[in-house]
Amino acid sequence: MIGGFKSVISRKLIALIAGNKQESRREWLLNSSKKAGAANSNNTTNQFWQQHNQQIELWSPQVIQQKIDYIHHNPVEAGFVENDYEYLHSSAKDYFNIKGLVKVIID
Secondary structure (H helix, E strand, O other): OHHHHHHHHHHHHHHHHHHOOOOOOHHHHHHHHHHHHHOOOOOOOOOOOOOOOOOOOOOOHHHHHHHHHHHHHHHHHOOOOOOHHHOOOOHHHHHHOOOOOOOOOOO
16 A cells, blocks of 8 residues: 555655745756666656555553654754744644644644
């Protein structure tokens, strides 16, 4: 099921990127996906997703919070922002009582 999802979405994303002349990273994104696809015998043209995926059982509130914290911290690790709540498309804002773009229900 995940493979089918990734296949459909990647084709649509590549087409959207290729068709968007205003995207400043368009050539870089297309070249990167072609290069990754050429290096992988499972693909014929482009590779958009990483090949591995590992399911993680969310078996306790502590594990769920750990994964949420990890996701929120990714833009900080990448150097996009200094604080996780500063990232525009992050739900971390809601954990600081700031209304973000993502609708979050915190119990």
